[in-house]
Amino acid sequence: MERQLMTQEVEIEFKSMLTKDEYETLLSEYQLADHIKWQANDYFDTASFELKKHGAALRIRETKKGQVLTLKQPHEVGLLETHAVITEEEAENLFKYGIVRDEQMLAALASFNLTGPLEHLGRLETRRAEKMTPDGLLVLDESHYLEKQDYEIEFEVTDEIAGRRAFEQLLAGHDIPLRPAKNKIVRFMEEKMSRSEG
Numbered sequence: 404m405e406r407q408l409m410t411q412e413v414e415i416e417f418k419s420m421l422t423k424d425e426y427e428t429l430l431s432e433y434q435l436a437d438h439i440k441w442q443a444n445d446y447f448d449t450a451s452f453e454l455k456k457h458g459a460a461l462r463i464r465e466t467k468k469g470q471v472l473t474l475k476q477p478h479e480v481g482l483l484e485t486h487a488v489i490t491e492e493e494a495e496n497l498f499k500y501g502i503v504r505d506e507q508m509l510a511a512l513a514s515f516n517l518t519g520p521l522e523h524l525g526r527l528e529t530r531r532a533e534k535m536t537p538d539g540l541l542v543l544d545e546s547h548y549l550e551k552q553d554y555e556i557e558f559e560v561t562d563e564i565a566g567r568r569a570f571e572q573l574l575a576g577h578d579i580p581l582r583p584a585k586n587k588i589v590r591f592m593e594e595k596m597s598r599s600e601g
Contacts, residue, residue: 415481417570418557420582421543426554429543429577435532442466444527446591447497449519455596457515460588463494470494472503474511475588480563482586485511498523525549527591538569546587549594555584 501521527548560566
């Protein structure tokens with residue numbers, strides 16, 4: 404099998420938490436109820452959350468097409484995402500032993516000087532619906548993790564200023580207040596940390 408090279412991209416997105424009713428209204432409005440896809444994210448960090456302390460996060464995303472290991476870290480604008488397509492065996496090495504085999508991903512992780520091994524912290528499952536609009540990619544998510552459930556809207560754009568304006572207009576047009584949303588990985592980690600402290 405030919406090895407797919409690691410890719411990097413800067414993600415610019417706007418997001419807001421939704422109520423269940425708002426989520427269902429938008430699903431209906433944009434005719435997305437029959438276009439929902441399942442995906443699962445498994446999150447990894449050291450026992451002392453060293454990646455999180457640097458504002459970074461590591462996940463394996465499992466979709467119907469395969470598994471992708473992604474490192475998200477802060478960037479001047481948005482987040483820098485480093486992606487590596489991984490095999491079942493590589494995923495198993497990370498789940499069981501905390502071992503990353505992909506050399507380019509290891510190089511990206513090296514800058515964090517992790518002192519402990521990576522551990523699997525848990526899984527977040529998402530039912531996702533997407534629609535390309537003239538202003539950007541509209542994403543509606545229903546997420547389940549650590550016995551919690553939440554709803555959010557994401558708007559992925561290439562132009563930060565025009566994108567922000569379009570996103571604010573979209574929310575206003577549906578009478579939805581802006582409720583700042585942390586990344587799923589951050590919401591998951593905060594819930595995980597509060598449980599480990601409790």
